[in-house]
Amino acid sequence: MGLSWMAWTWPTAAFFITVVLSITAMGIWEKYRPGGDPRRGILGLDTTRGDRLFISWLGTGFIGLGWLGFFGSPLWGALILAIIFWFFVFKWV
Amino acid sequence: MNKTINQKAWWLILPVLVLVAFNAFIPLMTVVNYSFQETFGNNQFFWEGTTWFEQVLNSDRFHAAFLRQMLFTAMIIVIEVPLGIAVALTMPKKGPWVSVCLVLMALPLLIPWNVVGAMWNIFALPDIGLLGYTLNSMGIDYNFTQQPVSAWITTVVMDVWHWTSLVVLLCYAGLSSIPDAYYQAASIDGASKWAVFRYIQLPKMNRVLTIAVLLRFMDSFMIYTEPFVLTGGGPGNTTTFLSIDLVKMALGQFDLGPAAAMSLIYFLVVLLICWTFYTIMTRDEVN
Numbered sequence: 001m002g003l004s005w006m007a008w009t010w011p012t013a014a015f016f017i018t019v020v021l022s023i024t025a026m027g028i029w030e031k032y033r034p035g036g037d038p039r040r041g042i043l044g045l046d047t048t049r050g051d052r053l054f055i056s057w058l059g060t061g062f063i064g065l066g067w068l069g070f071f072g073s074p075l076w077g078a079l080i081l082a083i084i085f086w087f088f089v090f091k092w093v
Numbered sequence: 094m095n096k097t098i099n100q101k102a103w104w105l106i107l108p109v110l111v112l113v114a115f116n117a118f119i120p121l122m123t124v125v126n127y128s129f130q131e132t133f134g135n136n137q138f139f140w141e142g143t144t145w146f147e148q149v150l151n152s153d154r155f156h157a158a159f160l161r162q163m164l165f166t167a168m169i170i171v172i173e174v175p176l177g178i179a180v181a182l183t184m185p186k187k188g189p190w191v192s193v194c195l196v197l198m199a200l201p202l203l204i205p206w207n208v209v210g211a212m213w214n215i216f217a218l219p220d221i222g223l224l225g226y227t228l229n230s231m232g233i234d235y236n237f238t239q240q241p242v243s244a245w246i247t248t249v250v251m252d253v254w255h256w257t258s259l260v261v262l263l264c265y266a267g268l269s270s271i272p273d274a275y276y277q278a279a280s281i282d283g284a285s286k287w288a289v290f291r292y293i294q295l296p297k298m299n300r301v302l303t304i305a306v307l308l309r310f311m312d313s314f315m316i317y318t319e320p321f322v323l324t325g326g327g328p329g330n331t332t333t334f335l336s337i338d339l340v341k342m343a344l345g346q347f348d349l350g351p352a353a354a355m356s357l358i359y360f361l362v363v364l365l366i367c368w369t370f371y372t373i374m375t376r377d378e379v380n
Contacts, residue, residue, distance in 0.1 A: 004136045005123070005136055006119070006122065006123045006126055007123065007126040007127055007130055007132070007136075007138045008126055009126060009129065009130065009138075009140060011129065012122075012125050012126045012129060015125070016122060016125075045372060045376075046376075054368075058361070058364060058365060058368065061361045062361065062365070065146065065150060065358060065361065068143055068146045068147050068150055069147070069150035069151065072143075072147050073142060073143045073147065075143065
């Protein structure tokens with residue numbers, strides 16, 4: 001059984017590799033700084049590093065969708081916004 | 094403190110990981126792959142980029158189905174959760190009637206979705222159905238196959254009939270776990286029924302209510318079989334909810350690319366709303 005039915009492409013594979021790498025990075029981070037760094041951020045939410053990763057990915061999805069809905073492709077603007085969002089979430093949320 | 098450190102137990106989650114991989118991760122990855130491509134079958138795919146996402150996000154059809162879905166889910170939660178709490182509060186706490194009530198409550202949950210749809214379809218038919226015929230005999234103009242309002246009312250009532258029991262059983266479990274000492278203390282303080290509910294029962298039901306709201310949200314947001322069997326999404330498109338629209342697009346029209354893009358948008362919305370609900374409802378516990 002081949003994997004042709006899954007219709008893999010390099011861009012989508014790169015996306016999933018990035019997701020897996022981000023989770024692996026969290027594992028390595030946890031190994032060196034155990035405890036998950038829980039805190040209450042500016043939104044009043046109690047989050048750990050894992051929660052912040054989840055919020056960042058979810059937010060990235062909506063930033064991408066919002067950009068496509070309002071401006072269409074290409075997504076470079078959405079990418080810049082997403083990077084700013086990740087920085088914001090990991091720094092303050 | 095000599096704590097044994099042994100990480101071998103992690104291997105025990107391997108079967109679950111394999112199961113989740115096959116029923117969730119791999120299909121999800123495939124949907125992501127499809128959402129960027131066009132196919133005419135035969136495993137041949139053509140790269141389309143973000144075209145399908147743009148098309149779905151700007152389509153009136155998607156906006157309408159999404160609004161219908163949100164309205165339906167909001168109505169379901171607003172009706173079923175308070176009703177479930179009310180029924181659970183009136184159920185007996187001790188004695189032989191407990192089992193009778195629990196079995197009666199569990200009955201609708203045991204009926205398969207398509208059977209519920211078929212039952213309500215026949216029950217509500219204006220010419221031969223008990224409900225439809227009775228309402229029309231009383232002078233109420235009711236025909237769920239032709240009137241959007243009748244179709245909506247029937248769909249909502251059917252869901253309330255099918256799923257309120259779940260909320261009732263969860264709330265009942267929450268109520269049963271409250272020790273008698275709380276009620277005794279409340280009666281010594283002369284607390285009113287409302288005060289007992291507000292300050293003892295409701296806080297103690299917080300966790301089960303979180304589960305109830307999340308389950309009812311997810312189930313009603315993804316509802317397919319019951320309205321499909323009852324109304325087929327009609328009259329017109331008035332009860333075409335997101336999943337019915339999705340199936341029409343994916344299987345009826347074989348537009349796998351746009352359907353995949355729509356599923357991913359749908360998935361992200363479900364994820365966002367569940368996360369928001371969960372965060373809000375578990376916040377007090379953390380505090």
